[in-house]
Amino acid sequence: MNTDDRRLIANTLKGQQAAFGELVRRYQDRLYHAIFRVVDHPDDALDVVQEAFILAYQSLNHFKGDSEFFTWLYRIAFNAAISQKRRKKAAVSLDWSSDERSSIEPPDDSVDIRPGSAMERSEDEHILHHAIQQLPVEYRVVLILKELEGRKYEEIADILDVPIGTVRSRLHRARLELRNLLSTYEE
Amino acid sequence: MITPDIRDLLSKAVDGDLTVAERKRVDQLLRESEPAAKLLQQLQRDAVRMRTLTPVVPPVNIASRVLAEIRDRQVSPTPTPPAPKSRPLNWSQITLWINVATAAGVLLTIGIGSYMYFAISHQAPTKLGEQQIAKGQTRPSKEVVNPQTLPSKSATNQIVEEPIPETLVVAPTPPTLVPSIEQGPQPRIHEENILAAPSEVMPEINAINITKHRISRFVNLAEVISTEAAHAKLQNDIKADLKTDELIRLDLFCRDPKAAMELLTSLLKSKGCQAITDKFLTDRLSKKPATEIVFFTDVMNPDEVFQLIQLLAKEEQKLGSRAGHLDTLVVAPFLPADLDVLGRILGVSSAFTKQLPKQKTPIDIRKPLPEGTANQLAQNLNKLASQSTLKKSKLVFVGSYSPINPLPSQSKEIKQYLEQRSDKRPDAKPLMLVLRTVN
Numbered sequence: 001m002n003t004d005d006r007r008l009i010a011n012t013l014k015g016q017q018a019a020f021g022e023l024v025r026r027y028q029d030r031l032y033h034a035i036f037r038v039v040d041h042p043d044d045a046l047d048v049v050q051e052a053f054i055l056a057y058q059s060l061n062h063f064k065g066d067s068e069f070f071t072w073l074y075r076i077a078f079n080a081a082i083s084q085k086r087r088k089k090a091a092v093s094l095d096w097s098s099d100e101r102s103s104i105e106p107p108d109d110s111v112d113i114r115p116g117s118a119m120e121r122s123e124d125e126h127i128l129h130h131a132i133q134q135l136p137v138e139y140r141v142v143l144i145l146k147e148l149e150g151r152k153y154e155e156i157a158d159i160l161d162v163p164i165g166t167v168r169s170r171l172h173r174a175r176l177e178l179r180n181l182l183s184t185y186e187e
Numbered sequence: 188m189i190t191p192d193i194r195d196l197l198s199k200a201v202d203g204d205l206t207v208a209e210r211k212r213v214d215q216l217l218r219e220s221e222p223a224a225k226l227l228q229q230l231q232r233d234a235v236r237m238r239t240l241t242p243v244v245p246p247v248n249i250a251s252r253v254l255a256e257i258r259d260r261q262v263s264p265t266p267t268p269p270a271p272k273s274r275p276l277n278w279s280q281i282t283l284w285i286n287v288a289t290a291a292g293v294l295l296t297i298g299i300g301s302y303m304y305f306a307i308s309h310q311a312p313t314k315l316g317e318q319q320i321a322k323g324q325t326r327p328s329k330e331v332v333n334p335q336t337l338p339s340k341s342a343t344n345q346i347v348e349e350p351i352p353e354t355l356v357v358a359p360t361p362p363t364l365v366p367s368i369e370q371g372p373q374p375r376i377h378e379e380n381i382l383a384a385p386s387e388v389m390p391e392i393n394a395i396n397i398t399k400h401r402i403s404r405f406v407n408l409a410e411v412i413s414t415e416a417a418h419a420k421l422q423n424d425i426k427a428d429l430k431t432d433e434l435i436r437l438d439l440f441c442r443d444p445k446a447a448m449e450l451l452t453s454l455l456k457s458k459g460c461q462a463i464t465d466k467f468l469t470d471r472l473s474k475k476p477a478t479e480i481v482f483f484t485d486v487m488n489p490d491e492v493f494q495l496i497q498l499l500a501k502e503e504q505k506l507g508s509r510a511g512h513l514d515t516l517v518v519a520p521f522l523p524a525d526l527d528v529l530g531r532i533l534g535v536s537s538a539f540t541k542q543l544p545k546q547k548t549p550i551d552i553r554k555p556l557p558e559g560t561a562n563q564l565a566q567n568l569n570k571l572a573s574q575s576t577l578k579k580s581k582l583v584f585v586g587s588y589s590p591i592n593p594l595p596s597q598s599k600e601i602k603q604y605l606e607q608r609s610d611k612r613p614d615a616k617p618l619m620l621v622l623r624t625v626n
Contacts, residue, residue: 182229
């Protein structure tokens with residue numbers, strides 16, 4: 001584990017909350033960016049990330065230091081994001097005409113409804129983001145961790161607590177499904 | 188054509204996660220197949236696009252919010268549980284337990300030995316008894332003669348010249364010695380008459396009343412087109428079953444679902460129905476894995492469905508033993524669970540569960556679905572394609588029943604079916620026909 005992280009964790013456990021604040025500042029942007037791609041809503045992403053940090057703070061004594069702090073934090077955050085996504089999917093009406101049909105028709109890019117974006121995004125990115133959102137959450141998470149975060153298979157397996165074979169299989173499926181979705185827009 | 192295996196291989200190639208053999212295969216593919224080369228290029232480009240997505244920055248400073256929450260909720264790191272104290276060994280206790288274990292072992296050995304002794308002695312009582320009887324029993328020997336029969340020597344000294352009649356006297360056998368056999372425990376006195384007729388001891392099981400309980404009907408296809416009087420009733424019963432439920436459920440067992448599918452598709456075409464086959468199913472069938480196939484349509488009334496069954500039976504008869512595709516037809520009640528499955532197959536679960544008529548009375552198992560389900564279902568499906576301006580036709584959707592397409596919303600064929608299916612006729616009923624394999 002990174003020496004700085006180790007020092008900050010040790011200081012946090014001694015009661016220095018500011019040390020934990022420093023840890024959060026180090027990783028908040030990166031975590032938010034990844035979680036946002038999973039849950040697709042800025043408020044939800046904010047809630048998940050915030051809650052993940054609080055849970056991490058609570059469980060800091062149980063962090064053994066055998067992996068990177070960020071990997072451990074990711075595990076907490078992604079599990080929370082997946083659970084939230086599943087909860088929301090069960091609660092939302094499954095009206096095909098309003099929800100699924102949008103996966104086939106071109107997206108409306110006249111208004112950027114995402115206030116969290118730092119820069120104006122091109123239509124291309126918008127389409128890619130939309131396509132990613134159509135993937136099943138298990139596929140989406142693996143794709144984000146691999147392509148966005150640049151994680152290795154072993155790290156992804158560690159974060160998601162699944163076998164490496166499962167990671168490979170989900171990643172391949174995710175890529176092919178994403179290609180299918182993007183080809184719909186490209187036609 | 189790019190098969191799913193090739194697609195998987197190309198996806199692995201994006202990561203460079205290939206064995207030597209796989210690398211060679213990919214190189215060969217890229218040389219020989221332009222679509223494969225194009226797909227790889229697209230996958231690589233998609234990966235690059237993902238990596239270069241503009242980072243999304245959080246709208247607020249998360250760190251200050253997290254620290255504020257920690258203070259407000261008074262959260263603190265959970266203390267680690269203390270490590271269990273290692274206690275020194277208590278030798279007196281250990282000795283005690285060793286003694287207890289030894290005593291238990293001795294008792295167990297005695298018990299097993301006793302059991303085996305008594306078991307053996309009970310096993311061969313006849314043999315043992317016979318031996319003892321044989322030992323104790325004195326066989327009447329011809330040589331033994333009852334001394335009473337012989338003339339006893341009289342006190343007189345007269346010599347009797349008459350010969351002593353020899354008579355064969357069978358001496359009574361002496362009482363046999365009954366060996367002392369170990370007496371077992373007295374048999375338990377059983378008050379009940381165990382030889383009583385079953386009806387006196389068994390609970391009464393009521394026979395199934397077919398009029399009250401709706402069960403699946405297993406039909407031999409040949410009987411559907413038979414002209415024998417005995418089969419006429421069966422045919423009428425089948426027609427009645429098809430009219431009973433709001434939706435019709437048929438399972439057709441066959442040896443080759445793909446061939447059966449082709450046959451059924453051509454028969455439906457002859458009745459003016461066009462089949463739309465999901466690509467997910469087509470891909471699976473091209474790889475020949477085990478697949479069960481579902482046909483769904485709501486353009487036929489029960490009589491037309493029965494005619495379709497008869498056509499199937501006639502075709503099967505024509506092909507005879509050469510094809511033998513079709514086995515048994517099952518006419519089953521259409522259950523709410525079937526509606527759920529159908530909704531998942533078409534990716535329109537809401538249409539199959541939303542706003543369906545509710546049961547006013549407790550569920551009648553003869554009619555599991557409430558009246559009006561079929562019409563409401565048709566309306567829900569129509570709403571999904573209400574904005575479509577495409578020409579409506581009599582369509583049948585053909586898809587994979589097992590496994591179900593995991594992404595029905597991405598299926599162009601499902602979309603086409605939902606948008607182009609014609610309006611339901613008043614007398615038509617939704618039909619779900621599943622082609623299943625015979626093992």
